[in-house]
Amino acid sequence: MKLYGYWRSSAAYRVRIALNLKQLSAEQISVHLVKNGGEQHSQAYDRLNPQHLVPTLLDEGQEDELNLSQSLAIIEYLEEKYPQEALLPSNIEHRAIVRSMAQAIACEIHPLDNLRVLQYLVNDMGVSEADKMRWYHHWIIVGFTALEAQLSQYSGRYCFGDTPTLADICLVPQVYNAKRFNVPLDDFPNIVRIDQTCNQLAPFVDAAPERQHDAS
Amino acid sequence: MKLYGYWRSSAAYRVRIALNLKQLSAEQISVHLVKNGGEQHSQAYDRLNPQHLVPTLLDEGQEDELNLSQSLAIIEYLEEKYPQEALLPSNIEHRAIVRSMAQAIACEIHPLDNLRVLQYLVNDMGVSEADKMRWYHHWIIVGFTALEAQLSQYSGRYCFGDTPTLADICLVPQVYNAKRFNVPLDDFPNIVRIDQTCNQLAPFVDAAPERQHDAS
Structure with missing residues (x-):
């Protein structure tokens, strides 16, 4: 697998955490979102991802090479393809709540504060x-x-109960952004606590922006 | 089941289409997004959905009543709970592509053009x-x-192949919005064609904003 990303992209950060939690590896290819007006707008990247967004996952292990955009679609794909180290609970109602929390970030916060916006x-x-x-x-x-x-209502040690899920995968990059731009977090004790708990785990630590080879 | 929605909400429109395709019924409860500064901000609705967004699905048939926000989480819940009339293909790679197209709308277009924004x-x-x-x-x-x-690359009669999926469920409400505000669609022949095809099916027609009891 190849993951086209950028160290500071929240959406790429999510996929890196998911890969790490599942102990999967992917070649990391950097698409610099700022240099030269943004490499995501290049002709070469347009052929790969006409949305001009990162991440893109290429799974060349497939009969037909799979080219996938959108971080939550990529993570659900990894979850279905490699079920070990599940990122969603097994109970249908619990899965729904985890997805709801993930989307409260991925559909309601991040799209509005994205670089292009x-x-x-x-x-x-x-x-x-x-x-x-x-x-x-x-x-x-x-x-x-x-x-x-x-x-x-739902958190335990993590966003939902005591195991990291898709919701934590979305939360940690969003908190990273909030801290980067000095958003006061005093009113969000559960968010701060869960972010700290996640950031004690190697899969989250290793996925952090500053740890990536293209960080500058 | 009870669906809290609003006739013109794209996200509620998506859930209505999904319910219709699966031949499921839910009591429709209107949350007027404009009147009185927006009923979604009322204390009563805040207890139900602290995001102050529609839709919210209440499934009272559960042992613990399930209260669910976020339209894609609701639709994935319906898909897992009531697999008949599948809204996602069975093949893992195909499911991923459908989710990617759905999120290209639900995470990249709609959040930016939402009423509150x-x-x-x-x-x-x-x-x-x-x-x-x-x-x-x-x-x-x-x-x-x-x-x-x-x-x-992927469309047939519908967004992915010849069966309506989650991608079509997201597409039709977004095209409705585009037409409402006179966005020129000449450059998007597949989008226009698929929207027309979907709107010949009763589950899409019956979910349309103007057909809802709270339309004005």
Whole structure:
């Protein structure tokens, strides 16, 4: 398998954690999201992923080579293909709750604070840098407020019970972003606690942005 | 089951289509997203869904009542609980591609054009109505351009092959929004064709916003 990613991409970070938790390896190929106007917009990458987003997973072990975009689709693929070290509970209702928490981040927070959105706000909408940061903080705080309520109901040591799941895989990169841009986290004790717990595990530590070969 | 939704919510529209395709029924409860500052922000709804978003599915048939937010998590739950009339292919690689297309809409287009985001742009960022519409069109065109490329590779009669899937369930509400706000669709022949094909099926027709009891 080959994973096209970028050290600071939250979505690539999620897939790295999932691979590590499942003890799977993939060749890591860096797509620099900033240099030269963004390598994700190059012709070569467009052929691979017309969304011009990372990550892309290539699974060349398939009869027909599989080319997959979207981090949650990639992780669900890994889960179905390599069920060991499950990232979702076995109970149908519990799986649903874990997916709901993961999507509360992946569909409600991250898409709004993604690099291309921030670039569009500043370059095309004429929004100031200060307003861009206000926007960034706003969607994390709105999203974390709702997630904290879910966690107070369902969390154990991790987001759902006492085993890391897809929800933790989404949470840790989002907290990384929040800290990077100084979003105050005092109102989110479960989020802070679970992030700290996850970051004691090697699969999370090894997936961290600063640990990647393309970090600068 | 009870589905808290709103006639014009794309995410609720997706769940209605899924329920119809599976021939499942749920009591439809309207949460008016605009009236009185938005009923989704009421104390009563906050207890049900702290995200203040629709839809919410309540499955009271469970031993512990299941309260579920996030449309894709709800649809995956319905798929696992009621496998008849499958919304995902059986092949693992094919399932992954369908999820990837669904998320190309649900994680990359819709979150940016959601009501609360448009409201924040205008009310809190001081963006003009004209710039709001430019923003709205932009993310649909960017997203549809990438999706059209995926469809040219994978579509048959529907987004993936000749059976409606989760990808079609996400596509039709997004096309509805595009048409509502006059986004030009000439460059997206597969998207237009598949939308028309889906809208000849009763499960899609019956789920349409104008057919709902709270439509006004």
